[in-house]
Amino acid sequence: MNNDKTLIATQPVQRNLRLQCAVAALVAASAGQAPAVFAQERGFVALEEVVVTARRRQELATDIPIAITAMNENFLREQNIGEIRDLGVHVPSLRVSAGGPGVNAPLITLRGQRPSEPLLTLDPAVPIYFAEVVMTPTDGTNLAMYDLSSVQQGTLFGRNSTGGALILTPQAPGTEFGGYAEVKVGNYDLIQLEGAVDLPVSDTMQFRLSGRKLERDGYQSNVADLPFAE
CATH class of the missing domain: 2.170.130.10 (TonB-dependent receptor, plug domain)
Structure with a gap:
């Protein structure tokens, strides 16, 4: 390869905590003085x-x-x-x-x-x-x-x-009944419909129905007043 x-x-993911160490801050003092070392700061970041x-x-x-x-x-x-x-x-x-x-x-x-x-x-x-x-x-x-x-x-x-x-x-069907629905609107009469529903029948058979529809008016005027196909 x-x-x-x-x-x-x-994809839906599983989260594990892994240790991430912050960079130690080391600041040198002015000439003639010993450098000052600040303590490390450690934190946990979810990956x-x-x-x-x-x-x-x-x-x-x-x-x-x-x-x-x-x-x-x-x-x-x-x-x-x-x-x-x-x-x-x-x-x-x-x-x-x-x-x-x-x-x-x-x-x-x-x-x-x-x-x-x-x-x-x-x-x-x-x-x-x-x-x-x-x-x-x-x-x-x-x-x-x-x-x-x-x-x-x-x-x-x-x-x-x-x-x-x-x-x-x-997207695989869910094992429990559920779903979502969204409606979006915008300029030029924009309307967008989107949704899905999970329909479990048994432990070994599930169905999922989903759909999306988008409509929007044009943003240019037909000055010729004729269909564009002609």
Whole structure:
């Protein structure tokens, strides 16, 4: 494996306390006086254990010798990251651009590699996998993890994964009934509805329903007073 890797992962994590020592403060007095040594200050910092699946098995990010950019669920909500194209703002070496007129799928550039055109006949350099199945880009309402590997993944994810692979892991249904609902409004009559509900049937069977809807008026006036399609 090449060490030139970057992963991005988000997932509910378990917290462990690990000892972190503050740097001792050592201040030298003026000339002719003995240096004064101040006592060390020690504190405890809670570190998060992030589990990633870039090598098709669950591993702790701290056990993999690669650079990690971790985003938890709270960060995704605070930054309003709901689509793959939103990740390009926060991930180094990743660029997500529009696919062009009439093309819904964005172009993903990783480590400088990208497809020339978003065509079905061309294999992307950075394929997207949802629940281990290759797919086109999607919204992120029902995602529990973003896992981005910016290194050749031909062995694990197919011969054409020359730039890397973007792995999307869906949120697993909960064992208890519950869910959430959000409504966001903004200028230009923006309204965004998002929600999910967990429906446990038994100890071995659970269902999860989720959805997201976004509507917003245009911010440009059609001075020609004609449909844009004409």
